Amino acid sequence: MIEEIKNNIIAIVRDAGVTGDIVLTQPPKPEMGDFAFACFGIGKEKGVNPMVAAQELAAQLDSCLSKDGNVVIVINEVQAFGPYVNFFVNPRELARVVLKAVTEDAKFGTHMIGQGQTVLVEYACPNPMKVFHLGHLRNLITGEAVARLLENAGYTVKRVNYQGDVGMHIAKSLWGIYHLLDEFEEARSKTVEEKVTFLGTAYALGATKFEEDEKIQAEILDYNRKVYEDDSDIRDVYQTARSWSLKYFDTIYTKLGTHFDRLYFESEVFDEGKKLVLDGLAKGIFKKSDGAVIFPGSEIGLHDRVFINSQGFPTYEAKDMGLGKLHFSEYSPDKVIHVVGKEQSEYFNVVFKALAALLPQTEGKEFHLVGGYLQLKGDQKMSSRKGKVISGDELIAIVEEQVKEIMVERDLVDKTTKENIVHNVANAALKYALLRVNVSQDMAFDVHESISTSGDSGPYVLYIVTRIRSLLAKAGISSDGTQLHQEITIPTEVSFEEKNLLLLLGRFFEVTEQAARELDPSVITKYVFAVAQAFNVFYQTCPVLDAPEIQKQFRLHLITIVSRIMKQSLDILAIETVSEM
RNA sequence: GCGCCCGUAGUUCAACGGAUAGAAUGUCAGUCUUCGGAACUGAAGAUGUAGGUUCGAUUCCUGCCGGGCGCACCA
Numbered sequence: 001m002i003e004e005i006k007n008n009i010i011a012i013v014r015d016a017g018v019t020g021d022i023v024l025t026q027p028p029k030p031e032m033g034d035f036a037f038a039c040f041g042i043g044k045e046k047g048v049n050p051m052v053a054a055q056e057l058a059a060q061l062d063s064c065l066s067k068d069g070n071v072v073i074v075i076n077e078v079q080a081f082g083p084y085v086n087f088f089v090n091p092r093e094l095a096r097v098v099l100k101a102v103t104e105d106a107k108f109g110t111h112m113i114g115q116g117q118t119v120l121v122e123y124a125c126p127n128p129m130k131v132f133h134l135g136h137l138r139n140l141i142t143g144e145a146v147a148r149l150l151e152n153a154g155y156t157v158k159r160v161n162y163q164g165d166v167g168m169h170i171a172k173s174l175w176g177i178y179h180l181l182d183e184f185e186e187a188r189s190k191t192v193e194e195k196v197t198f199l200g201t202a203y204a205l206g207a208t209k210f211e212e213d214e215k216i217q218a219e220i221l222d223y224n225r226k227v228y229e230d231d232s233d234i235r236d237v238y239q240t241a242r243s244w245s246l247k248y249f250d251t252i253y254t255k256l257g258t259h260f261d262r263l264y265f266e267s268e269v270f271d272e273g274k275k276l277v278l279d280g281l282a283k284g285i286f287k288k289s290d291g292a293v294i295f296p297g298s299e300i301g302l303h304d305r306v307f308i309n310s311q312g313f314p315t316y317e318a319k320d321m322g323l324g325k326l327h328f329s330e331y332s333p334d335k336v337i338h339v340v341g342k343e344q345s346e347y348f349n350v351v352f353k354a355l356a357a358l359l360p361q362t363e364g365k366e367f368h369l370v371g372g373y374l375q376l377k378g379d380q381k382m383s384s385r386k387g388k389v390i391s392g393d394e395l396i397a398i399v400e401e402q403v404k405e406i407m408v409e410r411d412l413v414d415k416t417t418k419e420n421i422v423h424n425v426a427n428a429a430l431k432y433a434l435l436r437v438n439v440s441q442d443m444a445f446d447v448h449e450s451i452s453t454s455g456d457s458g459p460y461v462l463y464i465v466t467r468i469r470s471l472l473a474k475a476g477i478s479s480d481g482t483q484l485h486q487e488i489t490i491p492t493e494v495s496f497e498e499k500n501l502l503l504l505l506g507r508f509f510e511v512t513e514q515a516a517r518e519l520d521p522s523v524i525t526k527y528v529f530a531v532a533q534a535f536n537v538f539y540q541t542c543p544v545l546d547a548p549e550i551q552k553q554f555r556l557h558l559i560t561i562v563s564r565i566m567k568q569s570l571d572i573l574a575i576e577t578v579s580e581m
Numbered sequence: 582g583c584g585c586c587c588g589u590a591g592u593u594c595a596a597c598g599g600a601u602a603g604a605a606u607g608u609c610a611g612u613c614u615u616c617g618g619a620a621c622u623g624a625a626g627a628u629g630u631a632g633g634u635u636c637g638a639u640u641c642c643u644g645c646c647g648g649g650c651g652c653a654c655c656a
Binding site for chain 1: 583584585586587592593594595597599600601602603604605606612613616617619620621622636637649650651652653654655656
């Protein structure tokens, strides 16, 4: 792999008398070399201008190159560029090393850095009886990718989803349902979508009335109490409505190819949470204030938060204490990653401190992976029908519809496969668009751009994979690479385009590592796009099937690996490839 | 009022304190008698503002301008 080459270069540089850390970077342009060593450090050490130091080092290295061809066969040339010493690798040697590494190691690109460690990834977290909005959609897609990123790095990952099935929003929904009882009864026999639409209406009604009318406010507070007390008056309606919501969420999870190891609910943690906080109050971790129990975050430079309200109900904060305890008793995780929007950053700062004070074993293991916002861009046609806010599942449907429109003209094998393909392409479009931006970065989503067949999009990347597969099929090779020979003759000439592809393929190893370290799927998205582009450039100038035999075999081998690594990358993003499109 | 986050081509996004700030899209100009053209090549086009630290700042610090969010009994 590429590490082998890098180590080779590092050894040469060290031989030249350079001490300390030797870090190799990539020059900004391929014409400037393949690897670079910055000479700011040695310049300072020697008290000379880094440009001068680079020139001296390059000259020194160049002279050893010619002396000992054996050691430095991977390097063709050393050149000083400003304050950098740049290395040009021998393309044939690069080809040999990269093809060998990737062909021999079916797990190339996976890591063991998480070996023996359990990580809880908490994501999605929609609230029963409320809509699954766009924020949830981005969160879900991000969370699944993060989970896969970590699995790829060797961690044992548990996907968990924490949902608010008690609290004021539920009380408001219940009030709405009880004032629309006829519709509720009718909904029992309707589809999941219709049930959920009804729930949306009921919540909206309750929420509006709560603001308008004090008497209704009191009624809703009473519903809240009944939910917490599991009152038999409301039990059936509550459970029924709750199950409708969960069913609806399930359909979304299935569509997007995610699943959870454990669904947590506020209803199962609030009791314990309250108990923990009251214990903490006795120990002086929490304080009484205006009839409520608060965590005095302001004493440690944060802010105060209410954990138990003056009515004696645990707030979200207290419930999180109960949840934390459950997490640790069930999985003893080494890390708990909460994928949650950035509006909760300061909330988590306080809550993690409180949790650590209460349960020392959680100290330093709780992380908030800050999610950026998702907005819709472009024309208003998309912000649905009645000017209402568009929901997550509506957006999925819109993307799928538009992909279908494009695909009608395509002449594909049969109808069932075609539906499947439409589904996969639509998924790719959506996921790619959401995962190409840094996790914490706000983004604007444009349906037209996401399904665009050219440019930085899911369909573009998917298309490259199918085209390679089609090419390989023509040559009678399966795309999984099982037919590849370990021994391959490298042609005497390896082109510039081939070399670029090889360099990129070799980087897969460090890219997956970086993505896992930074918990950022966009690292993978950017990489897979770069590979797709490099392939297209290669494809433009390098014939495969019509090439002379040695070159043909080499190129077939190369593109098999391209498709394999692209598929592996897309797998991490939970994007499924297709055989044709 | 206090605190956190963010201002990069027309637009959507990149850039461990380092080389000429990269892509995509849109615009303009080209390529190829296509191993699936849903392609490729080229051009024009940007760091909100004023200072500071540094050999070097999109990146770190301060002020200002502009935007988002959070600050007690919602989740």
